[in-house]
Amino acid sequence: MQFFAFDGPYLERLRAGDYRTQEHFVSYFSELMRLKLHSRLRSEQAIEDVRQETFARVFATLRSGAGIREPERLGAFVNSTCNNVLLESYRSSSRNTPLEEEDSERLPDQAVDALNTLIHKQAAENVRRVIDELPERDRRLLKEVFLEERDKDLVCHDFGVDRNYLRVLLHRAKQNFRSMYLKTVTQREQAGGE
Amino acid sequence: MDHSEALQLMATERYLLDEFPPEIRDQFEEHFFGCPECAIDVRMAAAFIEHSKKTLSTPAIVPMPAVPVKSGWFAWLRPAFVVPAFAILLAVIGYQALVVHPALSNTIAELTKPRVLESAYLSSGTARGDSQTVVTAPAGQPFVLFVDIPADNRFSSYSAELLSPAGTKVWALTIPAEAVESAKDSLAIRVAPANNQSGEYVLVVRGMGAGATEGPELARYLFNLQLR
Numbered sequence: 121m122q123f124f125a126f127d128g129p130y131l132e133r134l135r136a137g138d139y140r141t142q143e144h145f146v147s148y149f150s151e152l153m154r155l156k157l158h159s160r161l162r163s164e165q166a167i168e169d170v171r172q173e174t175f176a177r178v179f180a181t182l183r184s185g186a187g188i189r190e191p192e193r194l195g196a197f198v199n200s201t202c203n204n205v206l207l208e209s210y211r212s213s214s215r216n217t218p219l220e221e222e223d224s225e226r227l228p229d230q231a232v233d234a235l236n237t238l239i240h241k242q243a244a245e246n247v248r249r250v251i252d253e254l255p256e257r258d259r260r261l262l263k264e265v266f267l268e269e270r271d272k273d274l275v276c277h278d279f280g281v282d283r284n285y286l287r288v289l290l291h292r293a294k295q296n297f298r299s300m301y302l303k304t305v306t307q308r309e310q311a312g313g314e
Numbered sequence: 315m316d317h318s319e320a321l322q323l324m325a326t327e328r329y330l331l332d333e334f335p336p337e338i339r340d341q342f343e344e345h346f347f348g349c350p351e352c353a354i355d356v357r358m359a360a361a362f363i364e365h366s367k368k369t370l371s372t373p374a375i376v377p378m379p380a381v382p383v384k385s386g387w388f389a390w391l392r393p394a395f396v397v398p399a400f401a402i403l404l405a406v407i408g409y410q411a412l413v414v415h416p417a418l419s420n421t422i423a424e425l426t427k428p429r430v431l432e433s434a435y436l437s438s439g440t441a442r443g444d445s446q447t448v449v450t451a452p453a454g455q456p457f458v459l460f461v462d463i464p465a466d467n468r469f470s471s472y473s474a475e476l477l478s479p480a481g482t483k484v485w486a487l488t489i490p491a492e493a494v495e496s497a498k499d500s501l502a503i504r505v506a507p508a509n510n511q512s513g514e515y516v517l518v519v520r521g522m523g524a525g526a527t528e529g530p531e532l533a534r535y536l537f538n539l540q541l542r
Contacts, residue, residue, distance in 0.1 A: 126350065152353055155360050156343055159332065195348030203340075247365035263370040265331075266363050272331065287327045293366075294326070294359040301358065 131191040135182050146175060149198045156199075160206060170209050174202040246300040250293050258289055315341040317349055326355045330363060433458035435500065436517060436535040446514075447537040453510045460500040461517065463489070464532055469521035473529070474503065479513030488522075512541045 133141035150171060157167040178201050182188065188197050251259060264275045265286065276283055325342045328334050334342060346352035432451040436459055451457040463472060471491055476484040494501060517535040
Protein backbone atom coordinates (compact mmCIF):
# COMPACT_ATOMS: atom_id res chain seq x y z
CA MET A 121 0.00 0.00 0.00
CA GLN A 122 1.64 3.17 -1.17
CA PHE A 123 0.62 6.77 -0.69
CA PHE A 124 0.80 8.89 -3.77
CA ALA A 125 -0.48 12.22 -5.11
CA PHE A 126 -2.07 12.39 -8.54
CA ASP A 127 -0.93 15.61 -10.17
CA GLY A 128 0.06 17.04 -13.52
CA PRO A 129 3.58 15.55 -13.63
CA TYR A 130 2.13 12.14 -12.69
CA LEU A 131 -0.31 12.33 -15.59
CA GLU A 132 2.45 13.39 -17.97
CA ARG A 133 4.70 10.51 -16.90
CA LEU A 134 1.80 8.14 -17.39
CA ARG A 135 1.16 9.46 -20.88
CA ALA A 136 4.88 9.20 -21.67
CA GLY A 137 4.84 5.51 -20.66
CA ASP A 138 7.13 5.87 -17.63
CA TYR A 139 7.38 2.33 -16.30
CA ARG A 140 7.53 3.18 -12.57
CA THR A 141 4.50 5.47 -12.85
CA GLN A 142 2.60 2.86 -14.83
CA GLU A 143 3.51 0.28 -12.23
CA HIS A 144 2.12 2.45 -9.46
CA PHE A 145 -0.98 3.30 -11.45
CA VAL A 146 -1.79 -0.33 -12.19
CA SER A 147 -1.13 -1.43 -8.64
CA TYR A 148 -3.18 1.35 -7.09
CA PHE A 149 -6.26 1.03 -9.29
CA SER A 150 -6.08 -2.76 -9.48
CA GLU A 151 -6.77 -2.92 -5.75
CA LEU A 152 -9.67 -0.50 -6.00
CA MET A 153 -11.13 -2.28 -8.99
CA ARG A 154 -10.90 -5.65 -7.30
CA LEU A 155 -12.77 -4.26 -4.29
CA LYS A 156 -15.39 -2.83 -6.57
CA LEU A 157 -15.74 -5.90 -8.75
CA HIS A 158 -15.83 -8.44 -5.95
CA SER A 159 -19.32 -7.35 -5.00
CA ARG A 160 -20.48 -7.57 -8.61
CA LEU A 161 -18.71 -10.54 -10.18
CA ARG A 162 -18.41 -14.01 -8.77
CA SER A 163 -15.53 -15.38 -10.76
CA GLU A 164 -11.93 -14.34 -10.24
CA GLN A 165 -11.38 -14.78 -13.96
CA ALA A 166 -14.24 -12.40 -14.76
CA ILE A 167 -12.77 -9.84 -12.35
CA GLU A 168 -9.37 -10.21 -13.96
CA ASP A 169 -10.84 -9.86 -17.43
CA VAL A 170 -12.63 -6.63 -16.52
CA ARG A 171 -9.55 -5.26 -14.80
CA GLN A 172 -7.30 -5.88 -17.77
CA GLU A 173 -9.80 -4.55 -20.25
CA THR A 174 -10.27 -1.41 -18.16
CA PHE A 175 -6.52 -0.73 -18.10
CA ALA A 176 -6.26 -1.41 -21.80
CA ARG A 177 -8.88 1.24 -22.54
CA VAL A 178 -7.50 3.73 -20.04
CA PHE A 179 -3.96 3.46 -21.43
CA ALA A 180 -5.28 3.68 -24.99
CA THR A 181 -7.11 6.89 -24.12
CA LEU A 182 -4.07 8.33 -22.35
CA ARG A 183 -1.80 7.65 -25.32
CA SER A 184 -4.26 9.13 -27.76
CA GLY A 185 -3.97 12.45 -25.95
CA ALA A 186 -7.74 12.72 -25.78
CA GLY A 187 -10.00 12.63 -22.76
CA ILE A 188 -8.20 13.26 -19.51
CA ARG A 189 -6.91 16.80 -19.04
CA GLU A 190 -7.26 17.23 -15.31
CA PRO A 191 -5.15 14.92 -13.18
CA GLU A 192 -7.66 15.00 -10.32
CA ARG A 193 -10.20 13.40 -12.68
CA LEU A 194 -7.94 10.39 -13.31
CA GLY A 195 -9.59 8.21 -10.67
CA ALA A 196 -13.10 9.07 -11.81
CA PHE A 197 -12.07 8.24 -15.38
CA VAL A 198 -10.75 4.80 -14.36
CA ASN A 199 -13.96 4.19 -12.42
CA SER A 200 -16.23 5.17 -15.27
CA THR A 201 -14.19 3.08 -17.73
CA CYS A 202 -14.45 0.13 -15.35
CA ASN A 203 -18.22 0.67 -15.12
CA ASN A 204 -18.50 0.58 -18.89
CA VAL A 205 -16.45 -2.59 -19.17
CA LEU A 206 -18.49 -4.14 -16.38
CA LEU A 207 -21.75 -3.33 -18.14
CA GLU A 208 -20.43 -4.92 -21.29
CA SER A 209 -19.39 -7.91 -19.27
CA TYR A 210 -22.91 -8.19 -17.86
CA ARG A 211 -24.39 -8.06 -21.33
CA SER A 212 -22.23 -10.78 -22.68
CA SER A 213 -19.68 -12.60 -20.68
CA SER A 214 -18.34 -14.15 -23.87
CA ARG A 215 -17.91 -10.83 -25.61
CA ASN A 216 -14.93 -9.51 -23.68
CA THR A 217 -12.64 -7.81 -26.09
CA PRO A 218 -9.21 -9.32 -25.61
CA LEU A 219 -6.35 -7.03 -24.93
CA GLU A 220 -4.05 -6.28 -27.79
CA GLU A 221 -0.92 -8.34 -27.53
CA GLU A 222 1.15 -5.18 -27.60
CA ASP A 223 -0.71 -3.57 -24.69
CA SER A 224 -0.60 -6.75 -22.68
CA GLU A 225 3.15 -6.88 -22.88
CA ARG A 226 3.62 -3.27 -21.94
CA LEU A 227 1.52 -3.40 -18.78
CA PRO A 228 3.53 -3.80 -15.59
CA ASP A 229 2.87 -7.20 -14.11
CA GLN A 230 1.45 -7.89 -10.70
CA ALA A 231 4.07 -10.40 -9.72
CA VAL A 232 4.63 -10.64 -6.02
CA ASP A 233 8.17 -9.62 -5.21
CA ALA A 234 10.10 -10.00 -1.96
CA LEU A 235 9.14 -6.55 -0.70
CA ASN A 236 5.45 -7.18 -1.34
CA THR A 237 5.73 -10.45 0.53
CA LEU A 238 7.31 -8.61 3.44
CA ILE A 239 4.59 -5.95 3.39
CA HIS A 240 1.92 -8.63 3.23
CA LYS A 241 3.42 -10.47 6.19
CA GLN A 242 3.74 -7.26 8.15
CA ALA A 243 0.12 -6.38 7.43
CA ALA A 244 -0.99 -9.81 8.56
CA GLU A 245 1.02 -9.45 11.75
CA ASN A 246 -0.49 -6.03 12.43
CA VAL A 247 -4.00 -7.37 11.91
CA ARG A 248 -3.27 -10.22 14.28
CA ARG A 249 -2.12 -7.76 16.93
CA VAL A 250 -5.23 -5.62 16.47
CA ILE A 251 -7.49 -8.63 16.75
CA ASP A 252 -5.62 -10.02 19.75
CA GLU A 253 -6.30 -6.77 21.59
CA LEU A 254 -10.04 -7.00 20.98
CA PRO A 255 -12.38 -8.36 23.65
CA GLU A 256 -13.43 -11.95 23.02
CA ARG A 257 -16.98 -10.86 22.23
CA ASP A 258 -15.81 -8.53 19.46
CA ARG A 259 -13.51 -11.20 18.06
CA ARG A 260 -16.44 -13.59 17.83
CA LEU A 261 -18.60 -10.92 16.27
CA LEU A 262 -16.04 -10.23 13.54
CA LYS A 263 -15.48 -13.92 13.03
CA GLU A 264 -19.13 -14.61 12.41
CA VAL A 265 -19.49 -11.64 10.06
CA PHE A 266 -16.30 -11.91 7.99
CA LEU A 267 -15.12 -15.49 8.30
CA GLU A 268 -18.36 -17.37 8.56
CA GLU A 269 -20.18 -14.77 6.45
CA ARG A 270 -23.37 -15.09 8.45
CA ASP A 271 -26.21 -12.67 7.90
CA LYS A 272 -25.12 -9.45 9.63
CA ASP A 273 -28.55 -8.65 11.04
CA LEU A 274 -28.81 -12.09 12.60
CA VAL A 275 -25.30 -11.86 14.05
CA CYS A 276 -26.04 -8.45 15.55
CA HIS A 277 -29.27 -9.80 17.00
CA ASP A 278 -27.45 -12.78 18.52
CA PHE A 279 -24.86 -10.53 20.12
CA GLY A 280 -27.44 -7.99 21.28
CA VAL A 281 -25.91 -5.12 19.29
CA ASP A 282 -27.10 -2.97 16.41
CA ARG A 283 -25.54 -2.46 13.00
CA ASN A 284 -23.93 0.77 14.16
CA TYR A 285 -21.96 -1.19 16.77
CA LEU A 286 -20.57 -3.42 14.03
CA ARG A 287 -19.73 -0.38 11.91
CA VAL A 288 -17.91 1.35 14.77
CA LEU A 289 -16.11 -1.87 15.67
CA LEU A 290 -14.79 -2.18 12.14
CA HIS A 291 -13.93 1.52 12.09
CA ARG A 292 -11.85 1.30 15.27
CA ALA A 293 -10.12 -1.89 14.21
CA LYS A 294 -9.31 -0.33 10.86
CA GLN A 295 -7.94 2.80 12.54
CA ASN A 296 -5.71 0.75 14.82
CA PHE A 297 -4.48 -1.33 11.92
CA ARG A 298 -3.87 1.81 9.88
CA SER A 299 -1.84 3.52 12.58
CA MET A 300 0.22 0.34 13.13
CA TYR A 301 0.75 0.02 9.40
CA LEU A 302 1.85 3.65 9.02
CA LYS A 303 4.24 3.20 11.92
CA THR A 304 5.71 0.12 10.27
CA VAL A 305 6.08 1.90 6.93
CA THR A 306 7.78 4.87 8.61
CA GLN A 307 10.20 2.60 10.46
CA ARG A 308 11.02 0.73 7.26
CA GLU A 309 11.64 3.97 5.41
CA GLN A 310 13.88 5.21 8.21
CA ALA A 311 15.77 1.92 8.26
CA GLY A 312 16.16 2.09 4.48
CA GLY A 313 17.50 5.65 4.66
CA GLU A 314 20.24 4.80 7.13
CA MET B 315 -20.58 12.31 -2.71
CA ASP B 316 -17.81 14.53 -1.39
CA HIS B 317 -15.17 13.71 1.20
CA SER B 318 -16.88 15.21 4.26
CA GLU B 319 -20.06 13.40 3.34
CA ALA B 320 -18.15 10.14 3.07
CA LEU B 321 -16.62 10.66 6.50
CA GLN B 322 -19.93 11.59 8.04
CA LEU B 323 -21.61 8.51 6.63
CA MET B 324 -18.74 6.22 7.71
CA ALA B 325 -18.87 5.34 4.06
CA THR B 326 -15.83 3.03 4.13
CA GLU B 327 -17.36 0.80 6.77
CA ARG B 328 -20.82 0.83 5.21
CA TYR B 329 -19.32 0.04 1.81
CA LEU B 330 -17.35 -2.96 3.04
CA LEU B 331 -20.23 -4.17 5.19
CA ASP B 332 -22.36 -3.98 2.05
CA GLU B 333 -24.85 -1.62 3.65
CA PHE B 334 -25.26 0.88 0.80
CA PRO B 335 -28.03 0.74 -1.75
CA PRO B 336 -26.63 0.43 -5.31
CA GLU B 337 -26.86 4.13 -6.20
CA ILE B 338 -25.07 5.31 -3.02
CA ARG B 339 -22.49 2.57 -3.48
CA ASP B 340 -21.80 3.82 -7.00
CA GLN B 341 -21.48 7.37 -5.73
CA PHE B 342 -18.99 6.34 -3.09
CA GLU B 343 -16.97 4.33 -5.59
CA GLU B 344 -16.83 7.31 -7.87
CA HIS B 345 -15.59 9.30 -4.89
CA PHE B 346 -12.90 7.01 -3.58
CA PHE B 347 -11.49 6.31 -7.03
CA GLY B 348 -10.66 10.00 -7.12
CA CYS B 349 -9.97 10.61 -3.42
CA PRO B 350 -6.63 9.16 -2.34
CA GLU B 351 -7.52 9.51 1.32
CA CYS B 352 -10.74 7.56 1.05
CA ALA B 353 -9.08 5.08 -1.29
CA ILE B 354 -6.45 4.35 1.31
CA ASP B 355 -9.14 4.09 3.96
CA VAL B 356 -11.06 1.55 1.91
CA ARG B 357 -7.91 -0.41 1.10
CA MET B 358 -6.87 -0.45 4.77
CA ALA B 359 -10.26 -1.66 5.91
CA ALA B 360 -10.39 -4.26 3.14
CA ALA B 361 -6.88 -5.46 4.00
CA PHE B 362 -7.91 -5.69 7.65
CA ILE B 363 -10.94 -7.79 6.78
CA GLU B 364 -8.96 -10.02 4.46
CA HIS B 365 -6.18 -10.70 6.95
CA SER B 366 -8.59 -11.00 9.86
CA LYS B 367 -10.24 -13.98 8.19
CA LYS B 368 -6.99 -15.87 8.46
CA THR B 369 -6.34 -14.69 12.01
CA LEU B 370 -9.86 -15.45 13.18
CA SER B 371 -9.76 -18.90 11.64
CA THR B 372 -7.06 -19.89 14.13
CA PRO B 373 -7.92 -20.23 17.81
CA ALA B 374 -6.97 -17.31 20.04
CA ILE B 375 -3.73 -17.73 21.94
CA VAL B 376 -4.65 -17.91 25.55
CA PRO B 377 -2.27 -18.54 28.41
CA MET B 378 -2.21 -22.19 29.30
CA PRO B 379 -3.48 -22.84 32.81
CA ALA B 380 -1.06 -24.56 35.09
CA VAL B 381 -1.51 -28.28 34.69
CA PRO B 382 -2.39 -29.75 38.07
CA VAL B 383 -0.01 -32.49 39.07
CA LYS B 384 -1.81 -35.78 39.12
CA SER B 385 -1.84 -37.30 42.51
CA GLY B 386 -0.89 -40.93 42.73
CA TRP B 387 2.14 -43.09 42.87
CA PHE B 388 3.81 -41.64 39.74
CA ALA B 389 3.51 -38.08 41.08
CA TRP B 390 6.56 -38.96 43.17
CA LEU B 391 8.57 -39.17 40.00
CA ARG B 392 8.26 -35.49 39.10
CA PRO B 393 11.65 -33.72 39.09
CA ALA B 394 10.68 -31.22 41.79
CA PHE B 395 10.48 -34.11 44.22
CA VAL B 396 12.85 -36.68 42.78
CA VAL B 397 15.92 -34.43 42.47
CA PRO B 398 16.09 -33.26 46.10
CA ALA B 399 15.06 -36.71 47.30
CA PHE B 400 17.85 -38.24 45.27
CA ALA B 401 20.30 -35.69 46.67
CA ILE B 402 19.25 -36.51 50.23
CA LEU B 403 19.54 -40.21 49.49
CA LEU B 404 23.07 -39.72 48.17
CA ALA B 405 23.98 -37.77 51.30
CA VAL B 406 22.63 -40.54 53.52
CA ILE B 407 24.48 -43.19 51.54
CA GLY B 408 27.66 -41.14 51.74
CA TYR B 409 27.27 -40.64 55.48
CA GLN B 410 26.71 -44.33 56.00
CA ALA B 411 29.64 -45.28 53.81
CA LEU B 412 32.08 -42.78 55.29
CA VAL B 413 30.99 -42.54 58.91
CA VAL B 414 28.53 -45.17 60.07
CA HIS B 415 29.96 -48.16 58.29
CA PRO B 416 33.57 -47.65 59.53
CA ALA B 417 32.30 -47.10 63.07
CA LEU B 418 30.20 -50.25 62.91
CA SER B 419 33.13 -52.14 61.45
CA ASN B 420 35.30 -50.98 64.30
CA THR B 421 32.67 -51.98 66.82
CA ILE B 422 32.27 -55.42 65.24
CA ALA B 423 36.01 -55.82 65.17
CA GLU B 424 36.16 -54.94 68.82
CA LEU B 425 33.43 -57.42 69.63
CA THR B 426 35.01 -60.25 67.70
CA LYS B 427 38.42 -59.64 69.17
CA PRO B 428 39.14 -61.89 72.18
CA ARG B 429 39.53 -60.06 75.44
CA VAL B 430 39.33 -60.57 79.15
CA LEU B 431 36.21 -59.08 80.66
CA GLU B 432 35.84 -57.81 84.19
CA SER B 433 33.59 -60.05 86.20
CA ALA B 434 32.06 -60.42 89.62
CA TYR B 435 30.22 -63.11 91.46
CA LEU B 436 26.89 -62.20 92.93
CA SER B 437 25.42 -64.50 95.49
CA SER B 438 22.16 -64.01 97.17
CA GLY B 439 24.03 -63.36 100.38
CA THR B 440 25.27 -60.04 99.16
CA ALA B 441 21.72 -58.88 98.94
CA ARG B 442 21.43 -59.24 102.57
CA GLY B 443 24.21 -56.86 103.36
CA ASP B 444 26.90 -59.27 104.49
CA SER B 445 29.36 -57.71 102.18
CA GLN B 446 29.01 -55.62 99.05
CA THR B 447 30.45 -56.89 95.80
CA VAL B 448 32.50 -54.33 93.95
CA VAL B 449 32.65 -54.53 90.17
CA THR B 450 35.44 -52.55 88.58
CA ALA B 451 35.17 -52.10 84.83
CA PRO B 452 36.47 -49.73 82.17
CA ALA B 453 33.91 -47.06 81.29
CA GLY B 454 31.89 -48.08 78.26
CA GLN B 455 33.10 -51.65 78.35
CA PRO B 456 30.96 -54.69 79.17
CA PHE B 457 31.53 -56.89 82.17
CA VAL B 458 30.22 -60.23 83.37
CA LEU B 459 28.14 -60.95 86.42
CA PHE B 460 27.97 -64.50 87.71
CA VAL B 461 24.63 -64.80 89.41
CA ASP B 462 23.52 -67.61 91.67
CA ILE B 463 19.84 -67.99 90.90
CA PRO B 464 17.93 -70.45 93.07
CA ALA B 465 16.18 -72.84 90.74
CA ASP B 466 12.54 -73.65 91.49
CA ASN B 467 10.42 -75.96 89.37
CA ARG B 468 7.32 -73.86 89.98
CA PHE B 469 8.61 -71.33 87.50
CA SER B 470 8.83 -71.71 83.80
CA SER B 471 11.21 -68.80 83.50
CA TYR B 472 12.92 -66.11 85.47
CA SER B 473 13.42 -62.42 85.04
CA ALA B 474 16.42 -60.34 85.97
CA GLU B 475 16.02 -56.61 86.32
CA LEU B 476 18.87 -54.16 86.81
CA LEU B 477 18.10 -51.04 88.83
CA SER B 478 20.38 -48.01 88.69
CA PRO B 479 21.69 -46.15 91.76
CA ALA B 480 18.69 -43.86 91.36
CA GLY B 481 16.32 -46.86 91.50
CA THR B 482 15.24 -46.73 87.86
CA LYS B 483 15.19 -49.79 85.65
CA VAL B 484 18.24 -50.03 83.40
CA TRP B 485 17.24 -53.20 81.63
CA ALA B 486 15.29 -56.45 82.10
CA LEU B 487 16.18 -59.92 80.94
CA THR B 488 14.05 -63.03 80.62
CA ILE B 489 15.93 -66.20 81.55
CA PRO B 490 14.52 -69.59 80.54
CA ALA B 491 14.23 -72.10 83.38
CA GLU B 492 16.44 -74.51 81.45
CA ALA B 493 19.26 -71.97 81.47
CA VAL B 494 19.06 -71.68 85.24
CA GLU B 495 18.91 -75.43 85.73
CA SER B 496 21.82 -76.15 83.40
CA ALA B 497 23.94 -73.39 84.93
CA LYS B 498 24.15 -75.42 88.14
CA ASP B 499 26.46 -73.14 90.07
CA SER B 500 25.90 -69.71 88.60
CA LEU B 501 24.62 -68.03 85.52
CA ALA B 502 26.89 -65.68 83.59
CA ILE B 503 25.21 -62.48 82.43
CA ARG B 504 27.07 -60.18 80.16
CA VAL B 505 26.24 -56.62 81.06
CA ALA B 506 26.72 -53.80 78.63
CA PRO B 507 26.54 -50.58 80.56
CA ALA B 508 23.63 -48.44 79.41
CA ASN B 509 25.18 -45.41 81.04
CA ASN B 510 28.51 -44.48 82.45
CA GLN B 511 27.40 -44.01 86.00
CA SER B 512 29.22 -45.52 88.97
CA GLY B 513 27.33 -46.40 92.10
CA GLU B 514 25.24 -49.06 93.78
CA TYR B 515 23.21 -51.16 91.41
CA VAL B 516 20.66 -53.81 92.29
CA LEU B 517 19.84 -56.90 90.27
CA VAL B 518 16.38 -58.26 91.13
CA VAL B 519 15.48 -61.82 90.12
CA ARG B 520 11.89 -63.00 89.97
CA GLY B 521 10.34 -66.35 89.24
CA MET B 522 7.78 -66.32 86.43
CA GLY B 523 4.89 -68.76 86.08
CA ALA B 524 3.56 -69.83 82.71
CA GLY B 525 1.75 -66.88 81.08
CA ALA B 526 2.44 -64.60 84.05
CA THR B 527 3.75 -61.09 83.48
CA GLU B 528 5.12 -60.68 86.97
CA GLY B 529 6.24 -63.12 89.64
CA PRO B 530 7.54 -63.23 93.20
CA GLU B 531 10.95 -61.81 93.96
CA LEU B 532 13.46 -64.61 94.55
CA ALA B 533 16.64 -62.71 95.16
CA ARG B 534 18.08 -59.25 95.20
CA TYR B 535 21.78 -58.69 94.45
CA LEU B 536 23.51 -55.53 95.41
CA PHE B 537 26.82 -54.54 93.85
CA ASN B 538 28.89 -51.44 93.59
CA LEU B 539 29.98 -50.57 90.09
CA GLN B 540 33.17 -48.62 89.82
CA LEU B 541 33.90 -47.33 86.37
CA ARG B 542 37.43 -46.44 85.44
